[in-house]
Amino acid sequence: MFYSLHLASFGKKISTLRKQNKITQLMICKQTGINIDTIRRIEQGLVLPKLDTLLLLSSAYKVDLLEIFLEYCFNEPLKNIYTQLDPIMSTIDAEEIVTFCDESIALINSSIDTSNLLLPAERDQLLYLLEGIKAYTDNNQVERSIDLFLKGLRCTQSLLSFDKLSELCFSEIELRLLYLIAANYLDLNKTDESIAILLHLLSMPDSTLSSKLRIKAHGLLSYNFFAIGDYKQSLHYADKGIELTRKAQRTYYAHTLLARKAVALLKLGQEGYEENMKLCIALLQFEGHTHLVEHYRQVSKERYHISI
Template sequence: MSHQSKEAKMYFRLGDFGLYLRDLREKLGLTQEEVERQTGINRRTIIRYENGECVPKSENLDILSCCYREDLNVRFLEYRIAMPKLERKVELALRNSIHDGDIGELLNTVSLILSSEIAPFQRLYYEQIKYLILAIQADINGDTKKGYNLLSTGLKLSIPDFTWETYAQYFYSEIEARLLQNMVYFKGKIKNKPRKLEPLLYLLGHISQEGFVYPQICYQVADAYRERKQFKRAESYIDKGIIASEEISFFEALINLYYNKGLCQYRQNKKTYTEFFHKAYILAQTQNNQKAVEFIKGKCERLFGYDCEKNAIIKGFIHTTYISAE
């Protein structure tokens, strides 16, 4: 069985499993360095597993099993949990766009989860989600500085010593990466300057390409290059996001990425730019995302004189798997 589920973080008690791994290693009298030497698995990966920061790869658990003297894949299954309906609702909102949903309702849902009996690592996760939602709400209401402070507070729940000078000393979970990437965006917005590239590139190099946050960071990096009018480089990161989104069927991200690839191509005078407006438009239709349909249609007609609806009848770029999406 593969453990690399798209929402694996919510299906397994990673924190508890991490504690089990640490206790088992210590009972065997092994240090993390010794495990690294015996297995070839990087010490940083072992630390992340023990801290419950990521889903262990099945093949890595097989390798560690020899060193830890038990079948860790079988043991890992004991830490599987069912995802309650409320948690699923929050995950879908995070996966798509919090801006597009009812923020008040989402906050109520998170508050209900926090008021229930949940494991400590889950409580931290939802506390950080709450700060993320409150920050976005503050930004929508015109108080970006308040939003930035809320993001900073949320991140420091798990990384209390975080500063901009030390950000590269840490490895980030997906929710931490989500908080940090928004801090980068908000900071640039407050100062009315292009957002900083270095933290975003660091995140991109240290987060799983199989998760839903990776394509969002690709978009942020691309947007940072667009702010600097480096459109060719921006397009290269959009392409990375498209590949990752297609791998995990992340359709909402694909709509945004296709549209923005069209923008980058337009600024580079590429004749193929309308193909990506078309892809974004058709995908938004197949996903019943009426807000995106209207946005893309309006922007294309107003800025580029491109009639998405008319061209949708003529062209057919959309892959059949898009139609079968949830």
């Protein structure tokens, strides 16, 4: 994701390695049979080295150049923005979310002229994703938000059809866009459409769908079924999500799943709802999310008459 070519940095790196080993470009030429001009141009970042060239040069430079080259094939600023999305979206502070989106969009736009992305569409997808989150958070423009997410998907999925999702393959960022569309469909009372997308996400193999997104999909399905009064299914998906967090040995999104389980148990007239809500609050306190503790306590009391 966000593949790019940092040829100048790669060339500088291997030039330094060669000099540290006290090897000249001429010596490498004689050892590998690769033209000395090609070696010089690679070290100057002027040419994209072929796979077989990297493999041959590895023995001469005495290091795995293919592995090093891969380190210079990611656009770190874009990758960092993407990886910060989950932490920033866990807050209930709309101003903080909008500020993050504005700053990220400005950073991406300022680097467009100098960006050396192999797939510029990835950059555009991230921009649409950020604009969509901002539209929803800042002005509650749900339909505009969905439209932006769809535009992001169609950067690389021109034949996108929700009736034929099983016929398509999706990248990590495309899957994130699908999830966000499913989440926003709830505000438009398109529960069936939302559930269909989420079930498709969960039908994907573990190698395709990240554990984080799989866990969140279970949580959103639990919310969907709760919204239409199917509390048994809501409980089912909350339990499945909690099971996934335990298998992954992580607390990611566990507080949301525990809260969903608590209110489903309450609606079903079953015991254990208070214990699960207490676990939710305790987990938030343990993780230092003090701003969410009071929010969950207030919602639990006002909506469900659960006092924690």
